Amino acid sequence: MSQKKLPKIGLLYLDYVLRFFDHSNFKGWPDKIETVTYHWKNDKDRFIREVKRKKIDVLVGNIPATAYETFKEIAAALPHVRFIPSIETQFPNKSKENVTLFCEKYDLAHPKTEIFYDIEKGYEYLKHCTYPKIVKRSYGPSNYGGYYVHKVDDYKEAKALFDRRKYVPMYIQDAIDLKDSGDIRVMLIGHKPVCAFWRYSGDGEWITNTSQGGSMSYDNVPMNALELAVKASKAAKAEYWACDIAIDAKTGKAYILECATAFAAFPYIRDWICQYIMWDLSDGRFRMPHVPLFSWEELGKMSPSMLRTMRHIYFAKYTPSADGAYWLADKGPFEMEEAGESRPEDVPDPIEPPASEEELPEEVKEAFDADTHDELPSDEKYTLADVTLTQLLTLQSMEEEMAEKIKSLIDEGKISRFEELEAYDFVPKEHLAMWSKAFREA
Ligand SMILES: Nc1ncnc2c1ncn2[C@@H]1O[C@H](COP(=O)(O)OP(=O)(O)O)[C@@H](O)[C@H]1O
Ligand SMILES: [Mg+2]
Numbered sequence: 001m002s003q004k005k006l007p008k009i010g011l012l013y014l015d016y017v018l019r020f021f022d023h024s025n026f027k028g029w030p031d032k033i034e035t036v037t038y039h040w041k042n043d044k045d046r047f048i049r050e051v052k053r054k055k056i057d058v059l060v061g062n063i064p065a066t067a068y069e070t071f072k073e074i075a076a077a078l079p080h081v082r083f084i085p086s087i088e089t090q091f092p093n094k095s096k097e098n099v100t101l102f103c104e105k106y107d108l109a110h111p112k113t114e115i116f117y118d119i120e121k122g123y124e125y126l127k128h129c130t131y132p133k134i135v136k137r138s139y140g141p142s143n144y145g146g147y148y149v150h151k152v153d154d155y156k157e158a159k160a161l162f163d164r165r166k167y168v169p170m171y172i173q174d175a176i177d178l179k180d181s182g183d184i185r186v187m188l189i190g191h192k193p194v195c196a197f198w199r200y201s202g203d204g205e206w207i208t209n210t211s212q213g214g215s216m217s218y219d220n221v222p223m224n225a226l227e228l229a230v231k232a233s234k235a236a237k238a239e240y241w242a243c244d245i246a247i248d249a250k251t252g253k254a255y256i257l258e259c260a261t262a263f264a265a266f267p268y269i270r271d272w273i274c275q276y277i278m279w280d281l282s283d284g285r286f287r288m289p290h291v292p293l294f295s296w297e298e299l300g301k302m303s304p305s306m307l308r309t310m311r312h313i314y315f316a317k318y319t320p321s322a323d324g325a326y327w328l329a330d331k332g333p334f335e336m337e338e339a340g341e342s343r344p345e346d347v348p349d350p351i352e353p354p355a356s357e358e359e360l361p362e363e364v365k366e367a368f369d370a371d372t373h374d375e376l377p378s379d380e381k382y383t384l385a386d387v388t389l390t391q392l393l394t395l396q397s398m399e400e401e402m403a404e405k406i407k408s409l410i411d412e413g414k415i416s417r418f419e420e421l422e423a424y425d426f427v428p429k430e431h432l433a434m435w436s437k438a439f440r441e442a
Contacts (some may be wrong), residue, residue: 001227004283006029006030006031006281006282006285007057007058007082008031008034008054008055008056008057008058009026009029009031009034009053009056009057009060009281010034010035010036010054010058010059010060011023011033011034011035011057011059011060011061012032012034012036012059012060012061012062012063012083013035013036013037013038013061014037014038014040014064014067015037015039015040015322015430016040016397016428016430016431017064017262017399017410018399018401018402018426019061020061020062020262020265020270021060021270021274023274024075024311025267025270025271025273025274026274026277026278026336027271027274027275028278028286029278029279029286029313031189033283034054034056035056035069035416036037036050036051036056036059038067039365039407040067044070044074044077045437047074048074048077048078049307052078052079053079056081057080057081057082058081058082058083058084058281059078059081059082059083059084060084060274060277061084062085062090062261062262063087063090063093064093064262065093065094065095065139065140068087068090068091068093068094069355070353071083071087072087075087076189084277085236085239085240085261085339086207086237086240086248086341086342088237088342088343088344088346088347089236089237089238089239089261089339089342090260090261090262091236091346091347091348091412092139092236092258092259092260093260093261093262094139095138095139096136096137096138096139096171096258097115097138097139097169097171097351098348099256099258099259099260100113100115100171100173101348101349101350101351102232102235102236102259102348103232103256103259104348105235105348106231106232106235108228108232108235108256109228109253109254109255109256110255110256110257111134111173111174111175111176111246111255111257112173112174112313113171113172113173113174113331114129114170114172114173115169115170115171115172115351116169116170116172116188117168117169117351117352118353118432119168119170122162122169122170122172123159123162125172126158126159126162126172127155127329129172129234130174131152131153131154131158132151132152132153132175133151133152133158133172133173133174133175134149134150134151134152134172134173134174134175135149135150135151135152135158135161135162135170135171135172136148136149136150136167136171136173137149137165137167137171138167138169138171139388146205146206146207146209147390147393147394149173149207151207156240158172160273169351169352174378176246176248176255176257177248177249177250178208178246178247178248178249179246179248179249179252180198180200181200181201181208181246182199182200182201182208183197183198183199183208183244183245183246183247183257184196184197184198184199184221184225184241184244184245184247185197185199185223185242185244185245185263185410186221186225186229186245187240187241187242187265187269188229188230188233188238188240188242188244188265189239189240189244189269189272189273189289189291189336190239190240190274190276190288190336190337190338190339191230191233191234191241191334191335191336191337191339192230192291192293192331192334192335192337193226193229193230193293193334194240194272194291194295194296195265195269195296195299196218196221196225196226196229196296197216197217197218197221197296197300198216198217198218198220198221199214199215199216200214200216200217201214202215206370209390217300218296218299218300218301219297219300222247222252222254224247224252224253224254225245225247225254226332226334227254227428228243228245228254228255228256229241229243229259230334232259234340236259236261236340237339237342237346238261238339239261239273239276239277239280239339240261240273240276241259241260241261242259242260242261242263242265243256243258243259244256244257244258244259245257252435264400264401266307266308266310267308267309267310267311268307268310268311268313269315270310271311271312272289272291272313275287275288275289276288276289276336280339281336288336289314289315289336290315290316290317290336291315291336292315292332293332293334294332295315299313316360332337377407381438381439381440382438382440383439383440384410384415384416384417384418384439385410385416387404387407387410387439389403389404389407392406392407394438395431395434395435395438396434396435397428398431398435402426403424403425404425405424406421409421409424417435418432418435418436418439419432
């Protein structure tokens with residue numbers, strides 16, 4: 001057992017952003033784990049100084065899309081600090097455009113996509129392309145229930161959409177005929193799939209959205225979806241990773257719709273990720289988590305509310321002599337392994353030089369503004385009692401997990417006015433005022 005000094009871990013946090021990891025995920029780590037919080041707005045130099053002062057060797061955490069360019073600069077100023085995941089690995093987190101560029105560079109199957117910064121060329125393309133097409137907002141809050149992801153069936157619809165939404169870049173891709181109206185989320189640690197499930201759309205919806213009456217299933221995730229997710233994880237050199245994958249109804253072929261290091265995961269999965277990181281950082285002094293392939297099919301039989309609270313799930317290695325342990329046998333072809341070291345050239349060339357976060361292109365800002373709820377007439381505002389998860393998720397900077405928590409508080413009758421969320425510390429106070437504008441006075 002190596003007694004080499006362990007590197008100093010710092011958790012990377014950002015104000016207003018839900019924390020993916022906390023200290024409890026690093027159970028057993030003997031040294032103090034530091035935290036460093038980025039406060040936005042010209043906080044770069046102070047953040048860098050704090051990392052240096054605390055002598056942090058490894059910064060663990062996801063960088064949200066809106067801070068990606070800033071953190072490229074921060075990482076460059078901290079050449080001896082390892083970011084987990086690396087800034088390069090987090091490239092697809094920033095935008096759908098980046099996902100497409102990443103898939104193109106690494107030859108990962110994805111829906112054929114055109115991206116236009118030149119609006120006239122975009123409209124011209126729309127006149128002559130085949131339909132249906134899927135149009136998405138590339139950058140900014142994710143879509144929920146079709147708010148930023150649209151299906152258009154002809155030029156007229158496409159034009160009407162872009163005239164109204166003014167998305168820049170224009171991100172237009174082939175529509176996959178989704179097998180069973182669903183797509184598949186695969187989560188990986190060290191390139192090994194540790195959880196996967198189908199998400200099916202609700203009645204009359206084309207988009208898979210479990211928050212809108214859609215359903216999910218841990219069963220029958222096809223091998224080619226897992227293989228594609230593994231290929232993407234390796235290309236990204238990701239310590240942890242998630243892919244959303246579509247299966248073509250006719251051909252059975254798998255396509256990447258989205259991939260990133262930022263995703264919603266049950267706490268026990270975050271524990272596994274941090275066990276893997278501790279293994280990686282300790283030269284094997286800590287045990288690599290063993291997660292049998294398809295174990296999600298068994299765990300998935302438990303209720304989500306149970307899974308949400310389960311911690312430190314431990315699988316021993318399969319011993320052939322033990323009867324009844326058959327399913328624990330790891331029959332799959334995938335091994336958990338060390339993620340490669342990222343290099344600057346791993347990242348695809350951008351179509352346009354990226355603007356720094358402080359100065360987003362005017363069109364993008366406009367697109368954001370068009371979606372804020374400032375000027376909504378009262379009858380278009382939401383009512384707290386019957387606001388849907390999807391509507392909550394349209395609020396600027398709202399995140400899936402936070403929205404789910406807020407929704408449960410509403411459903412359980414614990415709050416009757418949006419402002420009452422002030423009492424709950426998981427809700428960023430700074431956003432409450434803005435968000436409450438979207439709600440009608442009770
Ligand atoms: N090219 C496509 N073909 C068919 N369905 C798609 C396509 N792209 C997205 N979808 C559907 O829309 C959903 C949301 O799109 P996605 O790219 O995952 O954006 P987001 O996560 O921001 O909502 C997907 O889960 C899928 O159901
Ligand atoms: Mg998605």
